[in-house]
Amino acid sequence: MNALQISVYPDAAAVSEAVANHMAGAIMRTLATEDVAHICITGGRGGHGALASLADTTIAWDRVHVWWSDERFLPFGDPQRNDTMAKAALLDVVDVPSANVHPMPSPDGTPDAAAGARVYAAELAEFAAPAPRFCISILGMGEDGHVASLFPEHPGLRETRTAFAVTDSPKPPPVRISLSFEAINTAEEIVLIASGAGKADAVGLLINDPGPLAVPAAGVRGRSMTRLAVDEAAAVHLPPGVRSNA
Numbered sequence: 474m475n476a477l478q479i480s481v482y483p484d485a486a487a488v489s490e491a492v493a494n495h496m497a498g499a500i501m502r503t504l505a506t507e508d509v510a511h512i513c514i515t516g517g518r519g520g521h522g523a524l525a526s527l528a529d530t531t532i533a534w535d536r537v538h539v540w541w542s543d544e545r546f547l548p549f550g551d552p553q554r555n556d557t558m559a560k561a562a563l564l565d566v567v568d569v570p571s572a573n574v575h576p577m578p579s580p581d582g583t584p585d586a587a588a589g590a591r592v593y594a595a596e597l598a599e600f601a602a603p604a605p606r607f608c609i610s611i612l613g614m615g616e617d618g619h620v621a622s623l624f625p626e627h628p629g630l631r632e633t634r635t636a637f638a639v640t641d642s643p644k645p646p647p648v649r650i651s652l653s654f655e656a657i658n659t660a661e662e663i664v665l666i667a668s669g670a671g672k673a674d675a676v677g678l679l680i681n682d683p684g685p686l687a688v689p690a691a692g693v694r695g696r697s698m699t700r701l702a703v704d705e706a707a708a709v710h711l712p713p714g715v716r717s718n719a
Contacts, residue, residue, distance in 0.1 A: 479703070500532055512609055516559075516613065520555075539559075543622040546638075590636040608660070611666060620665070623685075662699075
């Protein structure tokens with residue numbers, strides 16, 4: 474399992490730009506040898522800032538498939554849904570075919586989140602089992618160290634299904650769909666994003682390798698690269714010598 478690489482940037486805007494550059498590079502490298510590239514994206518300010526920056530890059534979007542690591546089980550178009558925000562930041566700006574965009578199910582046509590999780594797992598498996606190998610996945614890290622809808626000490630941390638329902642999220646709204654660690658870690662590259670002073674404690678805990686039960690972000694590892702991209706405000710507990718600015 475590869476070591477965590479840590480990159481520190483001046484502020485949240487610089488983190489977003491750097492993450493977008495990593496995403497563009499991963500997509501372009503993949504498309505140089507493969508017909509299509511699969512990416513997995515996230516919610517939160519950091520994730521959507523990166524997507525907005527990515528919209529300014531030149532990519533063959535007709536060859537890119539877009540997936541989500543988690544979603545709030547709310548109707549399509551709800552402003553709290555990650556895909557609603559992603560459309561505004563990126564997907565409505567660039568020319569991604571609708572067939573290449575894979576939002577998680579909603580209550581509009583799915584009876585409950587458990588059924589939605591099964592539908593999403595089946596859709597992922599149409600490309601590869603348990604999921605297509607994402608060339609890159611970006612994940613925002615919460616103040617408690619959660620990623621996707623994988624929360625500290627939560628039963629979802631032990632899930633082996635590709636996608637599963639969360640009905641008691643400690644962060645509202647309570648009902649969600651999330652990928653498991655097994656599915657998330659199919660990604661070739663994973664970038665964890667943490668910006669702002671509120672994330673500093675979680676960053677400090679993460680680098681001490683506390684294990685995923687305490688800090689779920691510790692359970693995330695890309696096949697070839699795992700990077701933590703933070704701004705100075707979130708990096709205050711990092712010891713000297715662990716920083717880079719790659």
